[in-house]
Amino acid sequence: MTDPTPIPLSVPTIEGNAWEYVKQCLDTGWISSAGKYVGDFESAIAELAGAPHAVATVNGTAALQIALQVAGVLPGEGVFVPNLTFVASANAVSHLHAVPVFVDAERDGWQLDLDLFEDHLANKCEPLERGVRAPGGLIVTAVMPVHVLGNIGDIKRLCALAEQYRLTVVEDSTEALGSTSGNQSAGIFGRLGTFSFNGNKILSTGGGGMIVTADEALAKRAKHLTTTAKTQAAEYFHDEVGYNYRLVNVLAAIGLSQAEVFSKTLQTRRAIEGRYRSALSSVGDIKFAQVRAEVNPNGWLTTFTTEHMRPLLASLQSAKIECRPMWVPMNQLPMYADKTYVRNSDVSGELYRQCISIPSSGNLTDEQAGRVIAHITDFFERAA
Numbered sequence: 001m002t003d004p005t006p007i008p009l010s011v012p013t014i015e016g017n018a019w020e021y022v023k024q025c026l027d028t029g030w031i032s033s034a035g036k037y038v039g040d041f042e043s044a045i046a047e048l049a050g051a052p053h054a055v056a057t058v059n060g061t062a063a064l065q066i067a068l069q070v071a072g073v074l075p076g077e078g079v080f081v082p083n084l085t086f087v088a089s090a091n092a093v094s095h096l097h098a099v100p101v102f103v104d105a106e107r108d109g110w111q112l113d114l115d116l117f118e119d120h121l122a123n124k125c126e127p128l129e130r131g132v133r134a135p136g137g138l139i140v141t142a143v144m145p146v147h148v149l150g151n152i153g154d155i156k157r158l159c160a161l162a163e164q165y166r167l168t169v170v171e172d173s174t175e176a177l178g179s180t181s182g183n184q185s186a187g188i189f190g191r192l193g194t195f196s197f198n199g200n201k202i203l204s205t206g207g208g209g210m211i212v213t214a215d216e217a218l219a220k221r222a223k224h225l226t227t228t229a230k231t232q233a234a235e236y237f238h239d240e241v242g243y244n245y246r247l248v249n250v251l252a253a254i255g256l257s258q259a260e261v262f263s264k265t266l267q268t269r270r271a272i273e274g275r276y277r278s279a280l281s282s283v284g285d286i287k288f289a290q291v292r293a294e295v296n297p298n299g300w301l302t303t304f305t306t307e308h309m310r311p312l313l314a315s316l317q318s319a320k321i322e323c324r325p326m327w328v329p330m331n332q333l334p335m336y337a338d339k340t341y342v343r344n345s346d347v348s349g350e351l352y353r354q355c356i357s358i359p360s361s362g363n364l365t366d367e368q369a370g371r372v373i374a375h376i377t378d379f380f381e382r383a384a
């Protein structure tokens with residue numbers, strides 16, 4: 001048998017004006033932190049997300065850290081974070097010297113469990129003027145909903161709970177560019193939202209991030225903090241401890257070119273996910289995340305659960321089809337094992353044992369998708 005060509009999990013598609021814009025940076029020497037593409041890319045993302053303001057950052061983790069800081073989270077305070085997320089959500093809280101408080105996921109849509117969260121707030125926490133006092137005394141002032149894999153939970157209910165308990169909402173919408181709930185884009189439900197343009201994300205600059213918000217003052221402060229807190233362009237006067245969290249012009253140029261073709265990207269990713277769902281939904285014990293009626297996910301990374309996840313993963317990998325398990329839940333990581341984990345059972349642990357992500361690149365061909373589907377279908381026929 002001939003060696004099959006590898007199918008990657010999720011790789012960026014370089015198309016549109018990317019070459020022209022990058023060449024322009026190189027030709028003019030504007031490759032670093034000044035240059036026109038940063039502003040243009042910020043405007044493009046603001047428009048895509050329907051957000052009045054956007055601030056580019058070096059990556060999504062930095063965007064989250066600064067969003068939390070300008071939202072008013074102080075060192076030593078707690079932030080509710082889903083236990084089932086990529087480690088950067090929790091790390092951003094830690095980088096601010098705040099404390100993540102993990103909340104379990106719900107079984108159907110894999111997002112933060114709002115029944116559990118409401119019960120915890122109502123019966124275990126003491127409401128304060130700002131935030132709540134959690135059991136053990138930690139004062140928690142914010143909640144970070146993560147739109148896991150581009151899906152969105154009952155975000156209206158989460159925001160209503162946050163308002164009731166005076167928690168600030170900072171959205172980790174890093175995986176959800178283009179996802180909508182009730183025709184409103186991910187990233188603009190909370191006080192601030194964040195995006196990531198890391199290599200595997202739906203829009204990629206190689207590395208990069210963005211903060212979006214409706215609040216002009218918060219956007220200005222985020223820009224200030226991410227650009228070394230310099231007060232005048234020509235003088236080295238800085239009025240607080242800032243960060244060098246800028247996105248450079250070359251990467252913003254790549255981002256702008258991708259933002260220009262993003263509606264096509266969304267269409268493609270959604271079509272791939274749609275094809276997988278209709279071909280695989282009744283195969284073996286495969287279950288996809290449930291999508292709420294008002295939600296239209298971006299189709300970033302197709303993922304499903306099966307009790308046979310490990311053998312299926314090994315089988316796909318031996319056929320050079322790149323697949324991944326879900327993230328190890330935060331409570332199982334050594335640096336977070338001693339933090340509070342709000343739960344009834346351990347749905348995140350169960351999802352971790354069962355979830356597998358399959359190739360979802362925008363340039364996945366029909367033939368490649370067919371090969372993935374055939375391999376999975378065969379696997380379950382053999383397993384039965």
Ligand SMILES: *Cc1c(COP(=O)(O)O)cnc(C)c1O
Pocket residue numbers: 059060061062085086088089146172174175196197198207208209
């Ligand atoms: C990608 C990602 C981030 C962080 O983005 P980087 O750009 O890699 O720093 C944060 N949270 C989640 C859920 C992510 O998937």
